[in-house]
Amino acid sequence: MKIVQSIKKFLSNIPMAGWLLGMLVAVLIEYFWGYDYISYYLGLPKIPVLFGAIIMLKDPTMIPGALAYDLVVYVLPVCIVGKASAFFTNPLAAAMEKLPLWISVLIHLCCFYGILSLWAGINDYRVLVVKLTLISIILTISINVINGYQGEFSCSHPGFMAVGAYVSSVITLFLFANDKIFGAAVLPPSLGPWLFPFALIMGGIAASVASLLVAIPSFRTRGDYLAIISLAFMFIVKSAVENINVIGGARGMGGQPDLAPLYVIFIWTMLCIWVIHNFVTSIMGKALNAVRDDEAASESMTVKTRKTKMTAFMFGAFWAGIAGGLFAHVLTYINPGMFSINRLAEILAMVYFGGLNSIVGSIVGAVSINILGEALRPLELFKWIIIPLILIFVMIFRPYGLISFREINAGKLLAARKNK
Amino acid sequence: MESFTDLIPFFIQNFINALQRGSFYAVISIGYSMVYGVLMLFNFAHGDIFMVGTYIGFGIATLFLSLFAGILPGPVIFVGTVVVTMFLASWIGVFVEVAGYRPLRQAPRASAAITGLMIGIIFETGILILLGAKRLSFPPLIESVSYNVGGVYFTNIKVMIIIISLLLMLALHTFIQKTKWGMAMRAMSYDFLAVPLMGVSINIMAPLTFAIGAGLAAVAGILYGQAYPILDPYMGVLIGWKAFVAAILGGRGSIKGAALAGYLLGFIEIFVATIFPSTLRDLIAYSIILLILTFRPRGFFGMEHSTKLRL
Numbered sequence: 001m002k003i004v005q006s007i008k009k010f011l012s013n014i015p016m017a018g019w020l021l022g023m024l025v026a027v028l029i030e031y032f033w034g035y036d037y038i039s040y041y042l043g044l045p046k047i048p049v050l051f052g053a054i055i056m057l058k059d060p061t062m063i064p065g066a067l068a069y070d071l072v073v074y075v076l077p078v079c080i081v082g083k084a085s086a087f088f089t090n091p092l093a094a095a096m097e098k099l100p101l102w103i104s105v106l107i108h109l110c111c112f113y114g115i116l117s118l119w120a121g122i123n124d125y126r127v128l129v130v131k132l133t134l135i136s137i138i139l140t141i142s143i144n145v146i147n148g149y150q151g152e153f154s155c156s157h158p159g160f161m162a163v164g165a166y167v168s169s170v171i172t173l174f175l176f177a178n179d180k181i182f183g184a185a186v187l188p189p190s191l192g193p194w195l196f197p198f199a200l201i202m203g204g205i206a207a208s209v210a211s212l213l214v215a216i217p218s219f220r221t222r223g224d225y226l227a228i229i230s231l232a233f234m235f236i237v238k239s240a241v242e243n244i245n246v247i248g249g250a251r252g253m254g255g256q257p258d259l260a261p262l263y264v265i266f267i268w269t270m271l272c273i274w275v276i277h278n279f280v281t282s283i284m285g286k287a288l289n290a291v292r293d294d295e296a297a298s299e300s301m302t303v304k305t306r307k308t309k310m311t312a313f314m315f316g317a318f319w320a321g322i323a324g325g326l327f328a329h330v331l332t333y334i335n336p337g338m339f340s341i342n343r344l345a346e347i348l349a350m351v352y353f354g355g356l357n358s359i360v361g362s363i364v365g366a367v368s369i370n371i372l373g374e375a376l377r378p379l380e381l382f383k384w385i386i387i388p389l390i391l392i393f394v395m396i397f398r399p400y401g402l403i404s405f406r407e408i409n410a411g412k413l414l415a416a417r418k419n420k
Numbered sequence: 421m422e423s424f425t426d427l428i429p430f431f432i433q434n435f436i437n438a439l440q441r442g443s444f445y446a447v448i449s450i451g452y453s454m455v456y457g458v459l460m461l462f463n464f465a466h467g468d469i470f471m472v473g474t475y476i477g478f479g480i481a482t483l484f485l486s487l488f489a490g491i492l493p494g495p496v497i498f499v500g501t502v503v504v505t506m507f508l509a510s511w512i513g514v515f516v517e518v519a520g521y522r523p524l525r526q527a528p529r530a531s532a533a534i535t536g537l538m539i540g541i542i543f544e545t546g547i548l549i550l551l552g553a554k555r556l557s558f559p560p561l562i563e564s565v566s567y568n569v570g571g572v573y574f575t576n577i578k579v580m581i582i583i584i585s586l587l588l589m590l591a592l593h594t595f596i597q598k599t600k601w602g603m604a605m606r607a608m609s610y611d612f613l614a615v616p617l618m619g620v621s622i623n624i625m626a627p628l629t630f631a632i633g634a635g636l637a638a639v640a641g642i643l644y645g646q647a648y649p650i651l652d653p654y655m656g657v658l659i660g661w662k663a664f665v666a667a668i669l670g671g672r673g674s675i676k677g678a679a680l681a682g683y684l685l686g687f688i689e690i691f692v693a694t695i696f697p698s699t700l701r702d703l704i705a706y707s708i709i710l711l712i713l714t715f716r717p718r719g720f721f722g723m724e725h726s727t728k729l730r731l
Binding site: 147153213216217218220224225227228229231232233235236238239240242243250341345348349352356381382384385388389391392395396399400 | 462520523524526527528529530531532533534535537538539541542544545546548549657658661664665668669672697699700701702703706707709710713714717718
């Protein structure tokens, strides 16, 4: 314990900028020497993906090598560079504190994106994992608006996702792709990246309009009816998509133009975090929390409960639609089976694992369930015993999720640290 | 259908099919509805308890057939299988309650729902690991005999399933309405917090509720195995969600509502599949449910609850 304390103290004066610099160095080390030298001399066949978890589970003899790789490539450089650079990153952070907060956040996010894309750029697998994780973050935060901030139990997120995915795919296929169904591209494909946001937003709007189908009947009354109506909605969407042959029916729909590189998804994720954070801290968001805690009392305090609930529900559905659109363009193939009970279980697991009423919690939940799912892949079936067990334990010991009802203050996070 | 006279046997034929399918949904959803009414839980593990019950029934039936085949008549073996399976499966229900839900009794209901979902996944994977991915087929315990009455075909198994389901529901109804335990359960569904003050132990009543629900699910599983003999670790998922739908459609904690909703679900599915293309089954079934809930948001027999449910 004393060692942990002293390490904590040793590292306590590194600001966020220092950590980012350390990560940059670590990623650069991996980028330039990882494949050729470090993994070779540690006896590893290739760069261990996901911090070596996969290689360790596949072949136990690789455990020391993979751990040493993590230590040499990630842990030591991050700590050493972070500590060594504290003498100039701290004044830097202090200087940035004088700027408006959003500029400082933007600078940090740009640095973070650079590091992330470098890290992911080593192979396509990492890129895909990062993309899907970012999309999961959008999904988790958007369901947190409904299940956490609003305190209902909604099961319709896969349905909203499907609506968003199909609508935006149809738009992009119609406009930018030479397709069997919709014929030649209407607009030159070079316009694709510029008009892609509109396709996504149309998908989101379609999802939020579709959410009215759930919201209108279910917000007449309180309680559990939202759960079943939203579940019915999910089945209806899946079944409807299966029966519309124009968009592929049960066979699915492929060939979406590849309009979702990493940076697009990163920007949308950050936008989602920012917008939803603003939403839940706005007057409407506070009203939403009031409605969750006591509907009658908030009604008497002039909160329009029905309007608040509907708005929040449509807002959550909108972002689920956006996530669906991004999902469709990452995989460039969708079928109705992707938006069914399994996806629902995954989304619910992420939001309740991470924590209700917390955007940071949602991010933690989405990232950890995704990474855990990928890392435990070599265990095949046993993965589906371990992940549920972990979730059950989290639920027993922290019933509201790991980080719930707590937000991290961005200004405090990015501030300069003093020596203690 | 050439003429009107052909329409009646066609209708009766589908009516019997629908009654059979509805029987499964009804029996499973009354178990769901009991847990939901008494403990106010979404027991998302119920479908998988049904699946595990079917597998237990499969094991017991195979065991009994290997021991007593030729010695005892089929119906006796069937009854024996049902009784033993019910007993064993109710322990699964007790286990789920004690291990999964009891630590979460003070927690928000959604956490319990997630726990149920995860327990379900563990059951599915556990069966998959234990028995492998190959599909087993349930041994026929009672010889199937077909009858043809005026152009309507049905088998004795169909009739048996319908009758046994009705008997089970009747037995459960009697239990809830006439016995002391049943009274305690009704009291719990009425007011969860005041009941312990009256000397009813929740730590006994909750496992009992789960045990009855699981036992019913297991019997439904055996009947299901007689009607559709293919066993599959994921067979419980959809049925579980449908039971959930039926339980809420029937009204919170209402046994007869759940049974009615289960039958309704069976009827909608069968009649949609015969009249329209069968791919539209889910679409129409759930649209009808959505409509019903729009006009009767508390389900068929739901009570007005003044207190906000703790979620």
